[in-house]
Amino acid sequence: MTAQEQEFLDYVQSGGQVETSDWMPDDYRAKLIKFIEMHGNSELMGVLPEREWILRAPTLQRKLALTAKVQDEVGHSQLIYRVVEDLGKPRDECLEDLISGKSKFHNVFHYPTKTWGDVGVIAWLVDAAAIISQKALLKCSYAPYARIMKKICWEESFHILHGRDVILTMMNGTDEQRELVQEALDRWWGPLMQFHGNPIAAEEDPMYIWRIKSQGNGEARQQFLDGYVPQIWELGLTVPDPKLRKNDNDVWEFTEPDWEELKHVVTGHGPRTQDRLGLRRTARDETEWVRRVVLTEAA
Amino acid sequence: MGQARRAHRSSVIYEVFRQERKGQPFAHAGSVEAPNDAFADWYAREEFGRRGESVALWVVPRDSVHEISEFADELERNYHRVDGYPLKEKLREARERAGTAAPGDR
Numbered sequence: 001m002t003a004q005e006q007e008f009l010d011y012v013q014s015g016g017q018v019e020t021s022d023w024m025p026d027d028y029r030a031k032l033i034k035f036i037e038m039h040g041n042s043e044l045m046g047v048l049p050e051r052e053w054i055l056r057a058p059t060l061q062r063k064l065a066l067t068a069k070v071q072d073e074v075g076h077s078q079l080i081y082r083v084v085e086d087l088g089k090p091r092d093e094c095l096e097d098l099i100s101g102k103s104k105f106h107n108v109f110h111y112p113t114k115t116w117g118d119v120g121v122i123a124w125l126v127d128a129a130a131i132i133s134q135k136a137l138l139k140c141s142y143a144p145y146a147r148i149m150k151k152i153c154w155e156e157s158f159h160i161l162h163g164r165d166v167i168l169t170m171m172n173g174t175d176e177q178r179e180l181v182q183e184a185l186d187r188w189w190g191p192l193m194q195f196h197g198n199p200i201a202a203e204e205d206p207m208y209i210w211r212i213k214s215q216g217n218g219e220a221r222q223q224f225l226d227g228y229v230p231q232i233w234e235l236g237l238t239v240p241d242p243k244l245r246k247n248d249n250d251v252w253e254f255t256e257p258d259w260e261e262l263k264h265v266v267t268g269h270g271p272r273t274q275d276r277l278g279l280r281r282t283a284r285d286e287t288e289w290v291r292r293v294v295l296t297e298a299a
Numbered sequence: 300m301g302q303a304r305r306a307h308r309s310s311v312i313y314e315v316f317r318q319e320r321k322g323q324p325f326a327h328a329g330s331v332e333a334p335n336d337a338f339a340d341w342y343a344r345e346e347f348g349r350r351g352e353s354v355a356l357w358v359v360p361r362d363s364v365h366e367i368s369e370f371a372d373e374l375e376r377n378y379h380r381v382d383g384y385p386l387k388e389k390l391r392e393a394r395e396r397a398g399t400a401a402p403g404d405r
Binding site for chain 2: 021071075078079082085086091144147148151154155158294295297
């Protein structure tokens with residue numbers, strides 16, 4: 001590491017923030033692009049499981065709320081890809097790498113949505129897990145990314161509200177509805193526990209070292225459990241992990257998440273990975289004429 | 300595809316500034332990419348004003364924003380700055396001379 005790089009590292013580690021036009025080490029720029037691009041991909045791919053339910057939503061109100069959520073998430077991916085673009089990787093290239101399987105997206109978006117219960121669990125708990133990661137990005141050393149995170153966190157908190165409302169409505173409904181929620185929770189618990197990533201120590205995590213993230217993976221998972229397990233329990237739902245408990249030191253204990261599954265899923269082998277990438281590919285081809293017309297008309 | 304890529308490069312990046320409530324300063328919110336002003340306005344509306352979070356937006360082509368970040372002060376004009384007025388030390392001396400105590404000590 002050169003003296004200039006060391007100085008930069010000290011600067012970000014003491015809470016300093018960087019703008020697009022500032023000098024930055026190549027490694028920092030590469031790490032930023034990788035991290036932020038994966039976030040953009042996840043927002044874009046994250047709408048696909050929910051999109052499947054727009055036509056099947058139980059009421060008009062739910063249909064509108066779900067459509068609005070989908071619009072929010074696509075808006076997030078647009079904002080995030082803009083940040084990546086300013087760092088040097090064009091949006092077209094990001095989209096190419098996504099649909100060719102070269103770049104990754106979050107594990108939770110590789111799974112099927114079996115019932116309306118899954119839609120509630122996704123909006124409530126997947127978005128809850130996501131907002132914990134995203135709040136930790138409000139202090140990101142790269143300022144343009146930290147700035148857009150304010151808007152993103154604000155909208156995500158809306159989604160949690162919507163998800164919780166879906167779940168509460170079902171829990172106050174029939175036995176069959178309560179069963180749907182419990183089954184959905186059983187399906188999603190594994191992926192949720194994997195969501196914040198393997199328990200690498202913060203000090204060894206390059207994303208933490210550069211202060212792209214402001215907390216370690218294990219810390220984020222503890223925060224998730226702290227915030228949401230009590231909310232799950234109070235509804236009479238069961239978390240499908242017999243080892244889950246808060247110990248005397250106020251630390252949650254749990255069954256070790258399946259890291260092999262996480263690795264397998266995010267490298268393109270999830271139960272819905274190929275379908276969804278295929279859909280994204282088709283959508284890109286089918287909307288090509290829209291982009292062409294818009295750009296020609298406007299020129 | 301080639302055509303779209305060429306056209307794509309002709310689109311412009313606009314910086315968007317957002318005012319949360321009347322009377323507050325406009326703060327940078329993010330940027331949008333659009334082929335012209337009309338599209339830029341609509342994208343900005345959708346991105347930053349859809350949920351009633353803004354009362355006004357400024358949408359500015361990035362090239363029109365002039366950034367200044369070097370503030371040289373070769374002449375050490377400390378009379379322009381707060382640190383040019385070290386009152387604390389002088390006040391202590393003046394009080395000693397007058398034989399008065401600081402207001403808090405009275």
